[in-house]
Amino acid sequence: MAESRTPRVDELEKGPWPSFVKEMKRAAEKKPAAGDLLRQLDLSYEEKVGHWKHGGIVGVRGYGGGVIGRYSNKPEEFPEIREFHTIRVNQPSGWFYTTKALRSLCDIWDKYGSGLTNFHGSTGDIILLGTTTENLQPCFDELSDAGFDLGGSGGGLRTPSACVGPARCEYSCIDTLDVCHSLTLEFQDFLHRPQWPYKFKIKVSGCGNDCVAAIARADLAIIGTWKGPLQINQAAVAEYVKNGLDIEEEVIERCPTRALAWDAANGELKLSAEDCVRCMHCINRMPKALKPGTERGATLLVGGKATILKSAFLGWVIVPFMSLTPPYTELKDLMGRIFDWWDENAKNRERIGELIYRLGMRTFLKEVGLPPVPQMVFRPRANPYVFWWPEEVKRNA
Amino acid sequence: MPKMVLAGIEIEVDEDGFIQDPDKWNEAVAKALAETEGVTELTEDHWKVINYLREYYLKFGIAPMIRKLCKDTGFTLKQIYDLFPSGPAKGACKIAGLPKPTGCV
Numbered sequence A: 001m002a003e004s005r006t007p008r009v010d011e012l013e014k015g016p017w018p019s020f021v022k023e024m025k026r027a028a029e030k031k032p033a034a035g036d037l038l039r040q041l042d043l044s045y046e047e048k049v050g051h052w053k054h055g056g057i058v059g060v061r062g063y064g065g066g067v068i069g070r071y072s073n074k075p076e077e078f079p080e081i082r083e084f085h086t087i088r089v090n091q092p093s094g095w096f097y098t099t100k101a102l103r104s105l106c107d108i109w110d111k112y113g114s115g116l117t118n119f120h121g122s123t124g125d126i127i128l129l130g131t132t133t134e135n136l137q138p139c140f141d142e143l144s145d146a147g148f149d150l151g152g153s154g155g156g157l158r159t160p161s162a163c164v165g166p167a168r169c170e171y172s173c174i175d176t177l178d179v180c181h182s183l184t185l186e187f188q189d190f191l192h193r194p195q196w197p198y199k200f201k202i203k204v205s206g207c208g209n210d211c212v213a214a215i216a217r218a219d220l221a222i223i224g225t226w227k228g229p230l231q232i233n234q235a236a237v238a239e240y241v242k243n244g245l246d247i248e249e250e251v252i253e254r255c256p257t258r259a260l261a262w263d264a265a266n267g268e269l270k271l272s273a274e275d276c277v278r279c280m281h282c283i284n285r286m287p288k289a290l291k292p293g294t295e296r297g298a299t300l301l302v303g304g305k306a307t308i309l310k311s312a313f314l315g316w317v318i319v320p321f322m323s324l325t326p327p328y329t330e331l332k333d334l335m336g337r338i339f340d341w342w343d344e345n346a347k348n349r350e351r352i353g354e355l356i357y358r359l360g361m362r363t364f365l366k367e368v369g370l371p372p373v374p375q376m377v378f379r380p381r382a383n384p385y386v387f388w389w390p391e392e393v394k395r396n397a
Numbered sequence B: 001m002p003k004m005v006l007a008g009i010e011i012e013v014d015e016d017g018f019i020q021d022p023d024k025w026n027e028a029v030a031k032a033l034a035e036t037e038g039v040t041e042l043t044e045d046h047w048k049v050i051n052y053l054r055e056y057y058l059k060f061g062i063a064p065m066i067r068k069l070c071k072d073t074g075f076t077l078k079q080i081y082d083l084f085p086s087g088p089a090k091g092a093c094k095i096a097g098l099p100k101p102t103g104c105v
């Protein structure tokens, strides 16, 4: 048997789990680019240096984003990946496809690209990995004809993304799919024509379980929640207990705010609604017995991001509760004011969270017209004081 | 570095077709670069954007942020895309002979 040309990456074929190396080797049978990609990666593993040049600027007509230029810095050795650009394709809300749509995507990508895909990136997009500059425009044209559009890249709005929400999940307090779709359409221009100091990500989760990790990854996190007491089906609670659930240990003790009590004598779960912070723990543990409350909406948080200029930030509550019904005018208006303020004041490559950090939450709230409220206290033990603007202080004569 | 013949002179360009030496730029080169970006005719409006970008670059050593470009030229971003279909960075900056702006993924 011939000696393998990629001994280092071959290690990643071992074991029972899926392997991208196996998949790329399969792809290489059809597309030589996938073979060169693996060989370049093997070289990188050997030398412990990357072999991609700094990002390039490529694109399609009328769009300033959605395509990311990638070039090998060893084009003589790996000619098939001399140009190996990435295309981001806007995923459907909640990642629902017909098999026909998937087939048409893959056919187009087999025709114009490496055949390698990533469903889905952490951006939410469908990631099509590796094509040439020449193929970008015809590939995009065919994707458009098949009903797809590009996602975001660069200094602009990134593809909004949402959890599967009401389509499959009874926890969802908002129609995540519709909110995501509606915001994507509303702010398309910011998506396709990057015009901001840096990236801006929007993610929508239907409840506090936050399956799209909006709080950690999105400049604007929209997270479903409710007002008032959660719904309790006492008979179903009793059923869990009868079936061996240690309710004290697994539910009552683990409620972060001690909002629950178990009355063993009467077989009744007691809730102190004003103490509940809607963390979802008890509902997750007893999904047949507990449900979010009936008055539903979303909490908005701003500023989540990974480490860039400043360390990683979690999103910061700016609106504790907003009810969300189409066409989401209140939300869209607020977003417009946030975009404007950030665009006007940020330095190049400063995320909204970093700008708020620099100029202060007080300034941000004033400029976008939001009142300071106790739920905005950044985290336990953070300074909870809000300083009034001098003109707002009424003095007694 | 690959070379391209633009307006009769051989000029070094990077893989995305941005010229490497801003001093090699002149109006004829701009016209030749425009053709690579699907702009067949450079009108007065095109020149307004190109000259603005060039002057800004020569003064500050970087390309302006997009908000600034729109404010200072009076064009909306949509108008900029109508003039330069591949956009302000890939289209207008390239034609104005600026080095490749650093983007972000």
Ligand code: HEM
Residues within 6 Å of the ligand: A052, A053, A054, A055, A070, A084, A086, A118, A120, A121, A122, A123, A124, A125, A127, A129, A130, A199, B105
């Ligand atoms: C100059 C070389 C490269 C740089 C600097 C780079 C940088 C990055 C960064 C910063 C992200 C995160 C984007 C975001 O979440 O906003 C990303 C995502 C990604 N990159 Fe790269 N990358 C490079 C080359 C490549 C290459 C050559 C490939 C594949 C062949 C690749 C595949 C991916 C994939 C699959 C993602 C995930 C996309 C997503 O989360 O939606 N990258 N890259």
Ligand code: HEM
Residues within 6 Å of the ligand: A380, A381, A382, A383, A384
């Ligand atoms: C007017 C008087 C006081 C004011 C304005 C005040 C204010 C505060 C504030 C704002 C916090 C942070 C709360 C948080 O976000 O976690 C705090 C924490 C604390 N205070 Fe006070 N305090 C006062 C008096 C006292 C007194 C008299 C004691 C002790 C006898 C005390 C003991 C503590 C302790 C132990 C904490 C830490 C709690 C924790 O983080 O777990 N404070 N105080």
Ligand code: SF4
Residues within 6 Å of the ligand: A163, A164, A165, A166, A169, A170, A171, A172, A173, A205, A206, A207, A208, A209, A210, A211, A212
């Ligand atoms: S975030 Fe909540 S609503 Fe969305 S899928 Fe996860 S559990 Fe369900």
Ligand code: SF4
Residues within 6 Å of the ligand: A254, A255, A256, A257, A258, A259, A260, A275, A276, A277, A278, A279, A280, A281, A282, A283
């Ligand atoms: S949702 Fe969380 S905070 Fe509320 S009662 Fe259940 S466990 Fe406690």
